[in-house]
Amino acid sequence: MDEEYEVIVLGTGLKECILSGLLSVDGLKVLHMDRNDYYGGESTSLNLNQLWKKFRGEEKAPAHLGSSRDYNVDMMPKFMMANGKLVRVLIHTDVTKYLSFKAVDGSYVFVQGKVQKVPATPMEALKSPLMGIFEKRRAGKFFSYVQEYDEKDPKTHDGMDLRRVTTKDLIAKFGLKEDTIDFIGHAVALHCNDNHLHQPAYDTVMRMKLYAESLARFQGGSPYIYPLYGLGELPQAFARLSAVYGGTYMLNKPECKVEFDEEGKVSGVTSEGETAKCKKVVCDPSYLTNKVRKIGRVARAIAIMSHPIPNTNDSQSVQVILPQKQLGRKSDMYVFCCSYSHNVAPKGKFIAFVSTDAETDNPQTELQPGIDLLGPVDELFFDIYDRYEPVNEPTLDNCFISTSYDATTHFDTTVVDVLNMYKLITGKELDLSVDLNAASAAEEE
């Protein structure tokens, strides 16, 4: 420390690590610090002993659960859409070379008290009990419309401006039933509530297209992929990108204190009596608590099990969506499960998560419908935490604070926040259609 940087990044969460990587590649001098002695911040993956320490206050987990290092338990469980924004960031930066991915076995939806597979092939769609035969025909027409839709080609619009027509009105044109509308909105477009029905249909249609494209990408039984060794690999991979391009890393730096000049602009960060100067600070909400406001709470249960989730065809990795209407809530609930097949647990063990936005003062009880789907559980932990968003004006203080991770099923909201922050920090838009590696290879010739 006691040096000068252009940007100091605080916290090694996924958002902060992506930004650190992008800024270092841009040639900025970056210092990246974290109070923990591991990468990932709130989006880390913990080994078994770390899990026990965090939730049980004990240093060691029971021996019968196996080796601590065999566990990689996500603290922010999500899957990646195979054709989603995060995959595009990975390809753009060539960070895929540090990671290995495997398809997620299946996606399911909780309907009428049962767990049903979301069809991944036309054959599965034909056999699925989710819709009757005539409803399937109507739904098929709607899916074809979505498939064909191209914003730039008016012939595909069928006379409707999706920037103005609501989702509800669009679907009404195809005569679909309430249950089908619910299924499409929550299990395909992956909305977490019903607000989309009264919004322009464009967003829902684009989400449905993303789902179909992700399903087709690797044909793995679901639209999702997931990294071996858990999501904690992602921040580490982007941190390495930053380091390769000159970023300086300091883990285990307690009390990172952001310093300001008399005009209120950030001037540096002090830790352990040393101050590093900088022009800008990028951080997660926990490093600048007086510049953020609470916007909600996430409730999560984490389970260690010795079996797959019942009624998921023995899936080694799976998601179950519990739509709000099925539960009588405002927001959807999500159940995730992964296992030794993704190297996040020893052989024969499974890690399951139940996540939702907390809506009452009793969030643990709210999670019960999801927990009930798990079957017998070896160990259960609860993680209830507040979400924050920044309230400062970055143009005044040069502090760029990320928004806390939400309970959504995948990473597109995460990447949107990153892209918005990148634009605020640099004044530039990130073009994800460019493969940086290919671009720099072309430059060398």
Next chain:
Amino acid sequence: MPSRRRTLLKVIILGDSGVGKTSLMNQYVNKKFSNQYKATIGADFLTKEVQFEDRLFTLQIWDTAGQERFQSLGVAFYRGADCCVLVYDVNSAKSFEDLNNWREEFLIQASPSDPENFPFVVIGNKIDVDGGSSRVVSEKKARAWCASKGNIPYYETSAKVGTNVEDAFLCITTNAMKSGEEEEMYLPDTIDVGTSNPQRSTGCEC
């Protein structure tokens, strides 16, 4: 199709900043040396195809990318290593004394299934500096430390002029191969995310 595990060997290079880790890699893989010292920028991992007996291996040599400077390597860096190279500068007593910490850090982070027999190789680099007159760590002392840690193979090199670099990496390769074969890690089928052109869906999928 042969298992990926047996043809790709991961080697990581540990040691204090400035001992010449990146230069050793570049000398071995690219036959290059740069006199300009900068704390490592741009070094990532390098690959080299090596033939041993009748088999072809891809050696994947991982640099620390400078993250070792403030003890900030992540667990992902260590995972799956088949051989760990510990590098010190023969002109720096501290870099030799720190080898113990690097070895222990590796064993903690990598958690090899057989820690007693995990293959390390120690390299004492920069034997060319001042014609050897700046040397502060004797070969005898270094060999004694290696012997005390389970007879770790030891090489003295100059990344600058290439002395002993090839020999050191031959030993590294041999040990990595043994390790790679003995370990029977569960490695599920992975998918290639790197392809930029997603396959377009042709039909209704739901």
